[in-house]
Amino acid sequence: MNWTLESIHNTFIQAGFYQSHRVSASFEESTLTLIFNEFGDLPIIMAIGDGQILVEAALVERHEFEDPSEIDYRLLTTHKYLPLSTIGIQPIGGVDWYVIFGALSTNSKIEVIIEELQLLVRNTFHVIDTLEPLYRFNTLKP
Numbered sequence: 001m002n003w004t005l006e007s008i009h010n011t012f013i014q015a016g017f018y019q020s021h022r023v024s025a026s027f028e029e030s031t032l033t034l035i036f037n038e039f040g041d042l043p044i045i046m047a048i049g050d051g052q053i054l055v056e057a058a059l060v061e062r063h064e065f066e067d068p069s070e071i072d073y074r075l076l077t078t079h080k081y082l083p084l085s086t087i088g089i090q091p092i093g094g095v096d097w098y099v100i101f102g103a104l105s106t107n108s109k110i111e112v113i114i115e116e117l118q119l120l121v122r123n124t125f126h127v128i129d130t131l132e133p134l135y136r137f138n139t140l141k142p
Contacts, residue, residue: 003106003113005032005048011110036121044120048106055116056101057124058092059131066136071098074134075127084116085123098131100124 001007009025009032012018018025022037032046045056065071072089075098079087082100090099100123102116 001107003048003053003108005030005046008032008046008053008110008113015110017114034117039121039125042121042124044117051106053104053106053108053113053116054101055103055120056099057120058090059087059098059100059124059127060135062089062096062098064135065131066134071131071134082123082126084119087127098127100127 005027009027012023012025017023024035024037026033026035030047034044034046036042036044042057047054047056062068062071075087079085084102085100086102087098087100089096091097092099100120102120104113104116108116
Protein backbone atom coordinates (compact mmCIF):
# COMPACT_ATOMS: atom_id res chain seq x y z
CA MET A 1 0.00 0.00 0.00
CA ASN A 2 1.21 3.49 -0.80
CA TRP A 3 0.36 5.32 2.44
CA THR A 4 -0.93 8.84 2.89
CA LEU A 5 -1.21 10.57 6.26
CA GLU A 6 -4.97 10.15 6.12
CA SER A 7 -4.76 6.41 5.39
CA ILE A 8 -2.24 5.90 8.22
CA HIS A 9 -4.47 7.87 10.59
CA ASN A 10 -7.57 5.87 9.60
CA THR A 11 -5.69 2.57 9.93
CA PHE A 12 -4.44 3.57 13.40
CA ILE A 13 -8.05 4.31 14.40
CA GLN A 14 -9.33 1.00 12.99
CA ALA A 15 -6.50 -0.99 14.59
CA GLY A 16 -7.03 0.67 17.98
CA PHE A 17 -3.46 2.02 18.00
CA TYR A 18 -4.40 5.41 19.42
CA GLN A 19 -6.47 3.95 22.22
CA SER A 20 -4.12 1.12 23.19
CA HIS A 21 -1.04 3.37 23.24
CA ARG A 22 -2.77 6.46 24.69
CA VAL A 23 -1.96 8.57 21.65
CA SER A 24 -3.89 11.60 20.46
CA ALA A 25 -3.56 12.88 16.92
CA SER A 26 -4.06 16.09 14.98
CA PHE A 27 -3.45 17.27 11.43
CA GLU A 28 -1.56 20.51 10.78
CA GLU A 29 -0.92 21.53 7.18
CA SER A 30 0.98 18.55 5.72
CA THR A 31 1.82 16.77 8.98
CA LEU A 32 0.19 14.42 11.43
CA THR A 33 1.15 15.13 15.04
CA LEU A 34 0.97 12.17 17.40
CA ILE A 35 1.03 12.97 21.12
CA PHE A 36 2.22 10.01 23.21
CA ASN A 37 0.39 10.74 26.47
CA GLU A 38 2.09 7.93 28.43
CA PHE A 39 5.44 9.53 27.68
CA GLY A 40 4.99 13.04 29.02
CA ASP A 41 2.85 14.13 26.05
CA LEU A 42 5.78 13.59 23.68
CA PRO A 43 4.91 14.96 20.24
CA ILE A 44 6.01 12.96 17.21
CA ILE A 45 5.58 14.65 13.85
CA MET A 46 4.83 12.50 10.82
CA ALA A 47 5.10 13.72 7.23
CA ILE A 48 5.12 12.06 3.81
CA GLY A 49 7.15 13.06 0.78
CA ASP A 50 9.14 11.55 -2.08
CA GLY A 51 8.01 8.02 -1.31
CA GLN A 52 9.04 8.23 2.35
CA ILE A 53 7.28 8.50 5.67
CA LEU A 54 9.30 10.69 8.01
CA VAL A 55 8.76 10.61 11.78
CA GLU A 56 10.53 13.13 14.01
CA ALA A 57 10.75 14.36 17.59
CA ALA A 58 12.47 17.51 18.86
CA LEU A 59 14.96 16.70 21.62
CA VAL A 60 16.44 19.89 23.05
CA GLU A 61 17.54 23.32 21.95
CA ARG A 62 21.21 23.27 20.94
CA HIS A 63 22.03 26.35 23.04
CA GLU A 64 21.06 24.41 26.19
CA PHE A 65 24.63 23.06 26.25
CA GLU A 66 27.77 24.85 27.36
CA ASP A 67 29.74 23.36 24.46
CA PRO A 68 27.38 22.34 21.60
CA SER A 69 30.31 21.12 19.47
CA GLU A 70 31.11 18.52 22.15
CA ILE A 71 27.48 17.40 22.08
CA ASP A 72 27.59 17.25 18.27
CA TYR A 73 30.63 14.95 18.49
CA ARG A 74 29.02 12.72 21.13
CA LEU A 75 25.80 12.41 19.17
CA LEU A 76 27.51 11.76 15.85
CA THR A 77 29.75 9.06 17.31
CA THR A 78 26.97 7.25 19.18
CA HIS A 79 23.80 7.63 17.09
CA LYS A 80 24.51 4.33 15.31
CA TYR A 81 23.40 2.59 18.51
CA LEU A 82 19.87 3.93 18.11
CA PRO A 83 17.98 1.46 15.93
CA LEU A 84 16.06 3.03 13.04
CA SER A 85 16.76 6.58 14.27
CA THR A 86 19.11 9.38 13.29
CA ILE A 87 19.92 12.63 15.07
CA GLY A 88 20.27 15.99 13.36
CA ILE A 89 20.08 19.73 13.93
CA GLN A 90 17.04 21.59 12.63
CA PRO A 91 15.90 25.20 13.05
CA ILE A 92 12.53 25.43 14.80
CA GLY A 93 11.13 28.90 15.33
CA GLY A 94 14.51 30.44 14.51
CA VAL A 95 16.36 28.31 17.10
CA ASP A 96 18.56 25.29 16.37
CA TRP A 97 17.19 22.11 17.94
CA TYR A 98 18.55 18.59 18.11
CA VAL A 99 15.96 16.30 16.54
CA ILE A 100 15.68 12.55 16.27
CA PHE A 101 14.03 11.05 13.23
CA GLY A 102 13.45 7.94 11.18
CA ALA A 103 12.28 7.31 7.64
CA LEU A 104 10.35 4.49 6.05
CA SER A 105 9.00 3.69 2.63
CA THR A 106 5.42 4.69 1.92
CA ASN A 107 5.00 1.02 1.01
CA SER A 108 5.92 -0.21 4.52
CA LYS A 109 3.50 -2.44 6.37
CA ILE A 110 1.50 -0.77 9.13
CA GLU A 111 3.26 -3.01 11.67
CA VAL A 112 6.61 -1.58 10.56
CA ILE A 113 5.30 1.98 10.84
CA ILE A 114 4.10 1.25 14.38
CA GLU A 115 7.45 -0.33 15.26
CA GLU A 116 9.28 2.77 13.97
CA LEU A 117 7.10 5.03 16.08
CA GLN A 118 7.65 2.96 19.22
CA LEU A 119 11.41 2.81 18.66
CA LEU A 120 11.56 6.54 18.04
CA VAL A 121 9.77 7.18 21.35
CA ARG A 122 12.17 4.88 23.23
CA ASN A 123 15.21 6.34 21.48
CA THR A 124 14.02 9.88 22.21
CA PHE A 125 13.98 9.20 25.94
CA HIS A 126 17.27 7.32 25.79
CA VAL A 127 18.97 10.33 24.20
CA ILE A 128 17.29 12.83 26.54
CA ASP A 129 18.36 10.80 29.58
CA THR A 130 21.90 10.54 28.24
CA LEU A 131 22.18 14.26 27.50
CA GLU A 132 20.49 15.57 30.65
CA PRO A 133 23.64 15.66 32.81
CA LEU A 134 25.29 17.74 30.09
CA TYR A 135 22.62 20.47 29.91
CA ARG A 136 23.98 23.91 30.71
CA PHE A 137 21.90 24.18 33.91
CA ASN A 138 23.39 20.91 35.20
CA THR A 139 27.01 21.81 34.41
CA LEU A 140 27.19 25.37 35.70
CA LYS A 141 29.21 25.68 38.85
CA PRO A 142 27.82 27.77 41.72
